[in-house]
Amino acid sequence: MREILTLQLGQLANFVGTHYWNAQEAYFNYGNDTKPDLLDHDVLYRAGKTPTGIETYTPRVLIYDLKDCFGSLQKYNRLFESEESTKIAWDGGVNTITTKTYEKNPYQQQLDRMEEDPSHTDMDVDAVDKLDHTVKVWSDFNRIYYHPRSMNPIVTHQAESTLTPFDSYTAGRKAYTDNEKVGLFAAQEETSIFEDNFRFFVEECDQLQGFQIFTGVDDAMGGFTEGLLDDIRDEFPKTTVLTYGLSDTTRNPSAERARQKETLNRAFSIARLTKLSSLYVPLYTPTPKRMAYSSRSPYIHPKSHKAYQYELMYHTSAILSTAIETASLPYRLKKNGTSLSEMVSRLNWHGNTYVGGLESVLPLPIVRTGYNDTLETNNVLPIIDHSAPSLSVLADKKKEETFGEYIVTRGLPSFDSRYFVDLAYPLIDSYPRFFSSNISQDGLLTPYTNSEPPRSVPTLTRLATGSKVRLGMEHRIESINSISFSDFFEFSEGENGFGREDYLEMKEDMITLSDSYSCDEDM
Template structure:
């Protein structure tokens, strides 16, 4: 049964669904179906309880996702959770004529999905131990086999979750869904104006006390227009609810030339304009350092070895940050934080855009003094985190007005060293801190002048077992902490401590100025696809002017 505080998640676009798939997998890996002690995380916020036709209890994401035809691979649009259609027997059909039965060949499943199927069969037989042994800590090599997000989907979706746009095909060169206004046009069809909106309404009516919406959207193509149209609908129909949006950009493109780069830039500008008008707060995500015409050099993390050309890799990193920074309004804290509190604090004075920063993993030693938070922070060298927003710095010597920071996977036992290990540190004011939140808040106070910081912590780490990609350096142990002995290559990492945050800061203005500069150079009339899809030249000029006005909110004279 719902417990209130529910959030509906919407995902628009292929890369958004790559991120979303990792995000739901992370949550499922941390879900304890049998524990009598409630988890620190209130899973009812994002997931819903249901029952199959066999009266089996299910937990599925309160999710609606949209992608193009051909992007589902092994997943059916309706799923197989509540019914499993069988091949009809021609002899039992009420038809006297000839029957021509055609069966679409099944897509071959990769090793992970095959094991997942065997695991489910074992559970149905009541063989819990056998099911756990199938996947457990097994290390899968999926880099070369993952082509679409459903190739590593662990959690099963509700039948109403998936919507495909059949007028456009994933990967098609002849009919591309690459223009912002094409998404607006798709929203105006019956499939969305009626059916999709009905699905939102069905979820909303199930909720006891809905907080609002999480929205992930590809902002570099037609899904930007579709996502913004959905935000407009939400603003009209659910005006009292909060929307936290994450426009996402891939770290690499399969195809690129001057025209394609210009089209992407215009799409991003139009998406950001719409987000600034219709989202309560939005935070761009990209593993590329630039993000507009081209993603730019990939972001560097000391303990991550990832391939920026693989969406399977880059989306996993963004999903870890997303799962962590949203914990503030998903924990069973007293009083429980709400999504509106986060958005209202960070979005003051019209600053509806925020930057995302993360430390993945948060580097603590597995043992010794460096394994305690106080000692680690005292010896810290360099930025605490790295930017995951395009054209934003890492916040060293940065002007930050507001920030919401979450540290996970660091328990109270790692707060500070025992008395016998204190050495000459008794005069350190940090030793008066009795919680992880107090310690980190003191550190942020010392590092950031006149910054209002909210800190959330939980001892629960981020689960990164299969099918999460193997992107961690050999310094990281199976538990996510640093060890002098390198981890064996045939052993994966199961969980990691993470720090992540949302920041209202001056570098967001730099990001907007960079986008405005690129977008204002474009002659939209030369990009014929926009005019053909319904965009007027004056509308694009208005978009450019609104971006410039939005940038002004981040000037120093408007400080909080």
Template sequence: MKEIVSIQVGDYANFLGSHFWNFQDELLGLADSPDADPAFKKHNFDMDAIYRIGETHQGIQTYTPRLLSIGFQGSLGSVSSRGTLYGERASVKQDVNTWNGHVAREESKPVKKNLFLQSLYEEEQETTAVVNSGNNWENPSNSEIQDKDIVKCLENGVQYWTDFSKVHYHHQSLYELNGMWMDVENFNHYATGRDVFSEGFRGEEINERLRFFIEECDHVQGVQLVVDDHGGFAGVAGEFLENIADDYSNLPVLLFSVRRPGLKVSNTLQKLSRSLHDAVSFSRLSAYCKLIIPIGLPSLSSSKASRYLRIKDENLYHTSAIYASAFHSVSLPLRMEPLGPTKTSNDASGPLDMNEIAHLLAGQGRQNIVATLDAAIPASFSGNLINQCLDKLHPLTPETAEDVEDSQATECMVVHGALKSGLQRASVSEVQEAVQAAYENAVAIPRFSHLSVSQCPLPIPLPFPSIFGSTIGQHGELLPSSSSSESRSPLDVHSIPMAARLRSSRSILPFLENRLTNLRKYGLNQGAAGSELLRSWGFERDDVVDIGETLSKLVSTLDPHSGMLSDSDSD
């Protein structure tokens, strides 16, 4: 086993992570359920790669994500930063009074659990009571919470990412930036996050928590990090990544840089600040990871990826579920069990570790690879697998070029839970043959493509949002067209087939060129309007030139003839 340490930095990253860990929890439950689809019982995923075994102070065994989550103070809602398994630290009573003047005391009321969290608590209380009574316990309470009421509650009332989290967390996992509360208006660019990380003992405390998870691993594979990159959390992640590079120089990092839809700027100054932040953030983050994948369309609801879905762009609970589904899929090869003497390729094939993925996508010696993420949600291949498996993949990475021919393109694709007709699942070999045939008939063929396949679909847990269109069936199959505009909930859709792809190609060039062009225009050219703003962020001229050179190298790797940043440009 090669362990993975997961890191989530920022509010939206934690929304995505909450869905991701719900998927894992659902997989664990279905694997032990006698009534579950057989595909969930033999999924061939090594859950120990991302989970850790431990125990509470009372000696009770725990199984929790190997996770470090970073967010604002107050962003955990009704959940304690100590998690739900280990209890609170005993408070120290202060009897010494050193102030004789008037004292005004203000207390914030604890956030109440919503119906979903209440139902989890009641279920755990019942389980504990049954165990303690030798299975003879009877429930004296009639306060049953209906699933349909939970679905309605979540659709209308998710405020915190913990509101829909069904997972127990280790007491080292949830880190709040003390003194930084939610909705801090000025926490809106890279430099603010950099300064917050460096203030007081925050950096040391965060590093220590990461060290806790890494040092208990036997053969750590690497770090998968998700960062909310649109504001100061990019700076927090950038400083953290620099420390990781210093302390664990050989540890690969796969970075998913996510951004919520619908972010708008209302004036020229905000546009200038956003443009410079995007350039600085991407340059700094990409410098400290093996692979960076930008995620986040300006409008997810109107994208091709949402063809069968009913998404509200302003609803973080909705949009993060889509990105989490794709994140789950492309990261499956990292925790697939390798085939051994007692295993066959009938259920899954194509495991990779982080170094292998980075190496495969590097092509001809590319470093600090930028990849795009494409997904089919759901990947309903019923009918003709060959013609559909590639056409249904649509980008979740913004500012990409479509239909770009790149003879040096490389990719890693994952297909899991594919249906070939009705509710019959395609075998691993059938999917492999279909994808191979599709590429033989494609106009543009990548230089190298790796395929990972599993028969296990994406499970849809109860706290998943009601975002499926009326044409999606219980197992993700396509139903006859319907005029209904109502969305289907996780009570109606239990699993879906998925396809996702990481691709290193020239299609990412517009994304990179936009950031480089804006840096030159607003920060490097003589008399640039943003030079003073960058200086106020702590970036001197030489620092900005270095940022530009990093972006220029990323562009020239994909397009050697671009010549986008010359010495004359930066004078």
């Protein structure tokens, strides 16, 4: 097998991850379905057994988030209820802490009813239609049973806490260290973030090909991820690590100091996590202006069954997840695929281009008569650059010099798909319904209005390294140059704090990364 371990860290990362895993469920063939599997599910999933002998097939994933951000998701779900009863009793005394129970989302309640009553096979339309209004945390629209060891709550912090804010890179570094200590001495309830759960997943792998990491970088989660990656690199110094650093552009704090702190967090993340990754891909959630630059509006925003709402993480994370999931297809195919290490090596064949960019077209606009006919009426792809840090970078029309790229196209009609993946992106009921009503159920463009939302859509992604990355790096350097680091005392507190030398080293690392993407004409 060619196993990959996925790690998700933070709210945005787990929103992205939930869409990612929900999509995987749609690929499984059940019953009399004779359609061949194009994907090797063992790359992302693991087979196992519960203590009572029930066979399981669950994602090979580690999920990290603040303890109060898991919503109604329990560590021991119905699939693993028997394991909870076999936990070792703790005889060292117990302090009881009562917390408010998170009420299950109506969508989750409907999933429970469908499982309890096998004859009830249809999802309640009302529960689906109201997801835009009812989703508060990522577990609200989760469809997957995870292994108990996938759940890794960060117990030292709470969301929106003013006493111990989780809002600076160095706070995340400290939180990782503190949570490791908590895990070692907790009353058998929480386990060591690295020593126990991480080892559980990697030690059962026959041929681990690498790690794919989704992490938030706007707050302290980047620093937390650094601590985790440090431990991973001690154990797996040469194993491929593909890291997606996720930024929520809708946050846009009103206070200038908060915006500058966010900029510092993103800068420390890209400078320090790049050193621990084989490839680092910064991603930004799509805003209306970003969508407009891509000419994607006709297919997603107006005339849709339910309009795209950029302020909803439930919506923005869906678009990012679709791009990541499509880009990951090459190392998950059963035939004619590649490995994660080969893909990353081709993108970083220079040996110093550790930052990449991801672009996508969603949906890929295809009319039913084929892509050639589509080009006759629309010769500009509505592609969006997810890695550009600003609109000014998006607006730069300078021709890009590409160092390496992987382009994935999926879901084209059969007569167009000789060199593409014949597997459209599945739009299951937990996916937002923000597509134009001029898109058919199979994701193709039509001249008329469709009453039903699409069930799948063709997509295209481009994961690449090239001169465009330098534009983004230069923008980031310019942003941090306008900040007085000495004004942010919270970054220098404690053993995990940064001094001025660390700050200057970060800036120097950013400049070095930028220079790696210089073209001959720039020299």
